[in-house]
Amino acid sequence: MAVLGCGSVGSQVVRLLREQAGDLTARVGAPVELVGVAVRRLDAPREVEVPAGLLTTDAAGLVARPDVDLVVEVIGGIEPARGLILAALENGASVVTANKALLAEDGPTLFEAAEKAGRDLYYEAAVAGAIPILRPLRESLAGDRVTRVLGIVNGTTNFILDKMDTSGAGFAEALEEAQDLGYAEADPTADVEGFDAAAKAAILASLAFHSRVTAADVYREGISEVTAADVQSAREMNSVVKLLAICELRTGASGDQAVSVRVHPAMIPRSHPLASVREAYNAVFVESEAAGQLMFYGPGAGGAPTASAVLGDLVTVARNRLADARGAGESAYADRAVLPMGETRTRYHVAIDVDDRAGVLAAVATAFAEHGVSIQTVRQEGRDLDAQLVVVSHEATDAQLSATVAHLRDMDIVREVTSVMRVEGEQE
Amino acid sequence: MAVLGCGSVGSQVVRLLREQAGDLTARVGAPVELVGVAVRRLDAPREVEVPAGLLTTDAAGLVARPDVDLVVEVIGGIEPARGLILAALENGASVVTANKALLAEDGPTLFEAAEKAGRDLYYEAAVAGAIPILRPLRESLAGDRVTRVLGIVNGTTNFILDKMDTSGAGFAEALEEAQDLGYAEADPTADVEGFDAAAKAAILASLAFHSRVTAADVYREGISEVTAADVQSAREMNSVVKLLAICELRTGASGDQAVSVRVHPAMIPRSHPLASVREAYNAVFVESEAAGQLMFYGPGAGGAPTASAVLGDLVTVARNRLADARGAGESAYADRAVLPMGETRTRYHVAIDVDDRAGVLAAVATAFAEHGVSIQTVRQEGRDLDAQLVVVSHEATDAQLSATVAHLRDMDIVREVTSVMRVEGEQE
Secondary structure: EEEEEEHHHHHHHHHHHHOOOOHHHHHHHOOOOOOOEEEOOOOOOOOOOOHHHEEEOOOHHHHHHOOOEEEEOOOOOOHHHHHHHHHHHHHHOOEEOOOHHHHHHHHHHHHHHHHHOOOOEHHHHOOOOOOOHHHHHHHHHHOOEEEEEEEOOOOOHHHHHHHHHHHHHOEEEEEEHHHHHHOOOOOHHHHHHHHHHHHHHHHHHHHHHHHOOOHOOOOOOOOOOOOOHHHHHHOOEEEEEEEEEEEEEEEEOOOEEEEEEEEEEEEEEEOHHHHHHHOEEEEEEEOOOOOEEEEEEEEOOOOOHHHHHHHHHHHHHHHHHHHHHOOOOOOOOOOOOOOOHHHHHEEEEEEEOOOOOOOOOHHHHHHHOOOOOOOEEEEEEEEHHHOOEEEEEEEEEHHEEEEEEHHHHHHEEEEEEEEEEEEEOOOO | EEEEEOOOOHHHHHHHHHHHHHHHHHHHHHOOOOEEEOOOOOOOOOOOOOOOEEEOOHHHHHOOOOOEEEEEEEOOOOHHHHHHHHHHHOOOOOEEOOOOHHHHOOOHHHHHHHHOOOOOEEHHHHHHOOOHHHHHHHHHOOOOOOEEEEEEEHHHHHHHHHHHHHHHHHHHHHHHHHHHOOOOOOHHHHHHOHHHHHHHHHHHHHHHHHHOOOOOEEEEOOOOOOOHHHHHHHHHHHHEEEEOOOOOEEEEEOEEEEEEEEEEEEEEOOOOOHHHHOOOEEEEEEEOOOOOEEHHHEEOOOOOHHHHHHHHHHHHHHHHHHOOOOOOOOOOOOOEEEOOOOOOEEEEEEEEEEEEOHHHHHHHHHHHOOOOOOEEEEEEEOHHHHEEEEEOOOOHHHHHHHHHHHHHHHHEEEEEEEEEEEEOOOOO
């Protein structure tokens, strides 16, 4: 076997392969022999010592070797990862990858190549690090009907939002702390703007609903616009703001079941199991018809946890090779459409600074009604220049709700719409 | 395929097989055809309508049919389940079972029969109902080294303890409520005395540590002796009492790694992820070297949730049949010894009613020290006739700790040892 990439995940994969060689041999039924590790620079500093004889800068040559029957790809990104995975499969190797971006952008190409080669392509480590979630979705729940997946699948944003909740900090301050502690990168865009979570949402939705969902199908909003006031507003509702990856089976306009898949900040009640996921931890909450509500919790990133998921796949894939068998490939038979965000039914929390005079509440309520949005609760706070209305709607289409907010912003009696946020979790 | 047993789980298996036939066919790659359901009485009332033509009282005849290549056993208990599973395997069928008692008592006989027949024996539903925990332990964590499994795996006892915690009720009162609500059976012994949890602990320990552990190896204490005072005492320590199934890798007297496996009530800090598992829910907390801390949460019992786990296994086993492959069989290569309870290192919480006079604390501390037990905290409460000492020890062997408690009970200054309970979770 060969490992492509020797960064924080790859070096832990190499370490575990060596430290647990005896156990791996017993579990696979034969030794797993590492013949090469492809790196960009032979002399780069590494977390774990790798025998120099294993290192090579010729990744393409490594995957073409006839004695490489298993390839672990932990380079990340689109190229050269895609080309190397395709070459490995074509060469008859089975592949284990942690590459969420590639899977979400171009999974079908990889799945088809694996199918054609008759080899396995496993990728547990691509979503939620060490947490076993893809295998349970794909295998444990294969006899059930998953209706919803709600995930906290990005540790950076969870750390930032948790910090804002516990300390009252604003986004910028919490981001800076995350950067200082190594939870956020110098350029935090992929995390804070929800790109990373959107890739994972696409992978989760594909598996949960047996349909092809790519990153481009995922509606995405990040957390950079979340303010301390939003978090405070959530707290007043006994809720907390989380960046959620939401995958739901919903009835579309045609009456068919469609997939709603989106990543955005949302308020969830503190009583929801996801609300207590702190710091950089990840958790995925799954609802299915027969099993009911399940939750999977653990470290969503980090070298060793991600390597654990890679090695779990490696053992399965290696066992399959020995038995000349294959695990389940892509399952996209249901071929469900993706529901446009505008047609997705959501709930909104809207805080509005208003003029404190008679008839304000009626006017605001009328605006909601005009767009067909029913109000669940209204709370009136402050007086005079501090008068504020906090409205939580019932479910309506996202298009109706955003039209309502645009309408509110145009009203004379509305001084400012100070917080708009979607609400998830059980309607009380 | 055939289903043996049509109680609350069996009838849900039959329902799901029929309602989700299209999805199951797509996921397996071929139709799953139900040819018979073995029942004790043809005319018994059932939750789900089963076509009369499928019902038979001849279970042995059903598993011997040449067209039965998959058997789901949801009768429970030792016989006739064991005989039928062995006959099914011998007849070339693969088997899915939810039978924890049988697996914990005589798993090796079943595993050997499956091995000999070259067939699959899957049993996800045997532990924690719908929660995917066995497959993650066996497959997802196959490249890692599990060091500890802590589980709330019995819903009845969790409901009772949760009730005692939230309402201050005593054990008898909480049990009665559980019985009224259908969470506890008329004869609650198997649940409240920990037999059910012990069977599950044996199964979890076997998988986690790749060793044979049977129910007889599990140290077991139930919750019938847990008092409202114990629960109150836990609350004062910001802890909660849970019935835990604990499986740990520990260094034995010989210096080898041994398996500690036990079921007993224990105090855990409210900050521990297991502390927030309420009512009849189950959760399993897993610690491993690379992945760190994982938790799996969901409904641990009930017809539909358990049937979901059965059907998940069924899809895998059916796919394997089609591919002429087999999943991983028993893995007991590590062959670790089970550590006697007396040698297991635990921590104790001990509440003692004492005479309120000078030197009491010193005398009690001396008793602990004489048995080699180091004290972590002592809290002194009340005065005069209400004087109480609450001691939490550091880790010591269970034998040292129980000798300490016996010693305390003999001391003149000790009026009564009012609460003795083990303490789990991080040492602060």
